[in-house]
Amino acid sequence: MNISDTAKPMATPAGQVRNEEIFRTAAELMVQRGYSGTSMGDLAKAVGMTKAGLYHHISSKQDMLFQILQHAMEGLERAVIEPAKRITDPEERLREMIRLHVRGLFDHGLEFTLLFPEKRHLEPAQQQIVAQQIEGYLAMIREALQELADEGKLQDLDVKIAARHILQTIAGIARWYSKDSGITEDLLVEQTVNFNLSAILKH
Amino acid sequence: MNISDTAKPMATPAGQVRNEEIFRTAAELMVQRGYSGTSMGDLAKAVGMTKAGLYHHISSKQDMLFQILQHAMEGLERAVIEPAKRITDPEERLREMIRLHVRGLFDHGLEFTLLFPEKRHLEPAQQQIVAQQIEGYLAMIREALQELADEGKLQDLDVKIAARHILQTIAGIARWYSKDSGITEDLLVEQTVNFNLSAILKH
Numbered sequence: 054m055n056i057s058d059t060a061k062p063m064a065t066p067a068g069q070v071r072n073e074e075i076f077r078t079a080a081e082l083m084v085q086r087g088y089s090g091t092s093m094g095d096l097a098k099a100v101g102m103t104k105a106g107l108y109h110h111i112s113s114k115q116d117m118l119f120q121i122l123q124h125a126m127e128g129l130e131r132a133v134i135e136p137a138k139r140i141t142d143p144e145e146r147l148r149e150m151i152r153l154h155v156r157g158l159f160d161h162g163l164e165f166t167l168l169f170p171e172k173r174h175l176e177p178a179q180q181q182i183v184a185q186q187i188e189g190y191l192a193m194i195r196e197a198l199q200e201l202a203d204e205g206k207l208q209d210l211d212v213k214i215a216a217r218h219i220l221q222t223i224a225g226i227a228r229w230y231s232k233d234s235g236i237t238e239d240l241l242v243e244q245t246v247n248f249n250l251s252a253i254l255k256h
Numbered sequence: 257m258n259i260s261d262t263a264k265p266m267a268t269p270a271g272q273v274r275n276e277e278i279f280r281t282a283a284e285l286m287v288q289r290g291y292s293g294t295s296m297g298d299l300a301k302a303v304g305m306t307k308a309g310l311y312h313h314i315s316s317k318q319d320m321l322f323q324i325l326q327h328a329m330e331g332l333e334r335a336v337i338e339p340a341k342r343i344t345d346p347e348e349r350l351r352e353m354i355r356l357h358v359r360g361l362f363d364h365g366l367e368f369t370l371l372f373p374e375k376r377h378l379e380p381a382q383q384q385i386v387a388q389q390i391e392g393y394l395a396m397i398r399e400a401l402q403e404l405a406d407e408g409k410l411q412d413l414d415v416k417i418a419a420r421h422i423l424q425t426i427a428g429i430a431r432w433y434s435k436d437s438g439i440t441e442d443l444l445v446e447q448t449v450n451f452n453l454s455a456i457l458k459h
Binding site: 085170214215220221229241244245248256 | 288289290291292293294370373374376377411413414416417418420421423424425427428429431432437439443444447448450451452454455456459
């Protein structure tokens with residue numbers, strides 16, 4: 054496997070597919086060995102490039118981690134945030150966010166989610182960018198909860214804490230799920246939506 | 257700070273306190289730098305011992321990680337599992353498990369929880385011990401859910417998935433909580449109990 058000679062792999066649709074592959078493989082390796090236990094040489098080998106070839110696209114291991122997390126957040130934006138924003142009803146919007154996010158975990162790799170705790174190894178400015186993106190997503194969950202509260206449909210709960218709990222049930226799947234569990238993706242999507250909606254809605 | 261000359265620090269109550277200190281400091285460092293990014297020299301320095309002194313108690317970095325996780329699981333056993341086992345009513349037992357577990361996070365350090373993903377660096381036999389301990393705890397949550405189902409009080413839900421979601425809302429607190437959030441410990445305990453009970457109980 055060799056990437057094309059374009060300066061940045063994002064440029065073409067084929068480049069984007071290759072990019073997804075590179076980021077996914079690199080994320081898997083970093084999750085397996087830990088950020089500190091992974092070298093640029095390891096990363097280059099895993100994605101089938103020379104170290105020089107990899108440095109053509111990524112300036113450092115830290116840059117690689119940042120690019121992967123940005124790629125993951127762009128995926129969340131495209132697969133979850135954008136479609137959900139078009140839904141007016143807050144209950145329906147929240148259901149769809151949870152549904153699409155759990156689906157996205159399986160479609161785009163659980164390892165991206167597992168890599169987020171490593172964000173502490175980024176530069177402060179990069180950490181801030183990632184933190185703001187996560188905060189934006191949480192704000193969207195809180196907004197749906199607040200709209201439900203305004204409609205009288207919400208349990209008596211702290212919106213900030215509930216938004217965190219919802220997000221942890223979703224991101225948590227990446228930490229415990231294994232194919233050997235005998236749990237299908239469809240069941241997991243349905244159950245995660247139901248668990249969270251039941252937690253927050255008045256009955 | 258120098259530990260006593262007894263072969264293992266567990267031996268006396270004072271040794272236990274010192275042990276808790278050592279494990280906590282070591283866990284903090286491993287969480288901060290990642291397992292791979294932390295050396296025995298770093299650990300010795302952080303706990304105020306010479307490397308030789310530390311090797312007197314702990315045979316390797318891997319052993320240190322295993323001892324810390326065993327210490328954390330013993331804490332869970334003592335602070336959550338034992339008191340909860342004495343409660344007959346499954347709803348009351350589950351409430352108490354969540355309440356005590358969230359309290360325990362604050363009393364014994366969030367860093368122990370954050371260290372569990374590093375268990376992949378342990379020997380297979382050690383990994384299996386930790387996995388069985390976690391499975392035992394999950395089984396206890398599932399058992400309470402099953403008893404509630406038998407009493408006709410449970411929502412129509414998958415007990416295996418619900419037990420995982422409950423545990424993720426609790427362990428997840430270690431990942432997102434900060435003192436700057438303005439959220440008090442009491443509020444967090446109450447809200448985490450209510451969120452999960454509302455998620456699973458019929459209304």
